[in-house]
Amino acid sequence: SAVISQKPSRDICQRGTSLTIQCQVDSQVTMMFWYRQQPGQSLTLIATANQGSEATYESGFVIDKFPISRPNLTFSTLTVSNMSPEDSSIYLCSVTGTSGVETQYFGPGTRLLVL
Amino acid sequence: AQTVTQSQPEMSVQEAETVTLSCTYDTSENNYYLFWYKQPPSRQMILVIRQEAYKQQNATENRFSVNFQKAAKSFSLKISDSQLGDTAMYFCACTSGGSNYKLTFGKGTLLTVNP
Numbered sequence: 010s011a012v013i014s015q016k017p018s019r020d021i022c023q024r025g026t027s028l029t030i031q032c033q034v035d036s037q038v039t040m041m042f043w044y045r046q047q048p049g050q051s052l053t054l055i056a057t058a059n060q061g062s063e064a065t066y067e068s069g070f071v072i073d074k075f076p077i078s079r080p081n082l083t084f085s086t087l088t089v090s091n092m093s094p095e096d097s098s099i100y101l102c103s104v105t106g107t108s109g110v111e112t113q114y115f116g117p118g119t120r121l122l123v124l
Numbered sequence: 125a126q127t128v129t130q131s132q133p134e135m136s137v138q139e140a141e142t143v144t145l146s147c148t149y150d151t152s153e154n155n156y157y158l159f160w161y162k163q164p165p166s167r168q169m170i171l172v173i174r175q176e177a178y179k180q181q182n183a184t185e186n187r188f189s190v191n192f193q194k195a196a197k198s199f200s201l202k203i204s205d206s207q208l209g210d211t212a213m214y215f216c217a218c219t220s221g222g223s224n225y226k227l228t229f230g231k232g233t234l235l236t237v238n239p
């Protein structure tokens with residue numbers, strides 16, 4: 010499977026600021042996704058990052074709050090904008106393998122704490 | 125809409141013994157995939173095993189196997205010869221099918237392997 014990295018691995022931010030999280034894959038992948046995992050909770054899909062076009066957001070998530078870019082087949086960014094303490098979570102990117110789009114592999118995650 | 129239910133918030137097992145984690149799901153899709161992921165304290169989401177719904181044979185991966193009961197919409201994970209490194213949060217997940225294979229996760233089961 011592909012090797013997935015995320016930057017930063019963790020960060021502490023002040024409310025009202027924005028943070029951009031990067032997801033880099035060592036090979037071209039078909040699909041990339043962004044998830045949020047709130048403390049003690051399961052994973053919730055934020056959006057599907059589409060290469061060369063606007064991301065597809067899930068209900069409850071909007072582009073103004075979570076702008077996403079995917080300029081090519083190996084890289085995507087998620088920005089958490091105008092942060093509040095409720096945004097404190099782990100943010101994970103995932104990609105689908107070249108052997109099939111039904112299986113997702115996850116990056117190591119970014120732990121965000123908003124004060 | 126899909127739902128995934130894990131009714132066991134926590135479980136424990138002695139090292140070298142066998143444990144079974146439960147998962148039920150609901151989907152209107154005819155073509156779907158089921159997964160078990162583990163998330164150790166490092167927070168990395170690791171794919172444990174996958175099952176194609178159209179396959180009757182239960183998937184196995186070394187010490188990990190599933191009991192897939194399609195009519196009952198049940199997908200349990202059996203871990204044999206439990207090891208200390210199996211201590212983690214285990215998430216059951218289901219794809220939505222269609223064209224983008226979005227994952228829906230259960231709430232997770234925290235498994236502790238005791239020495």
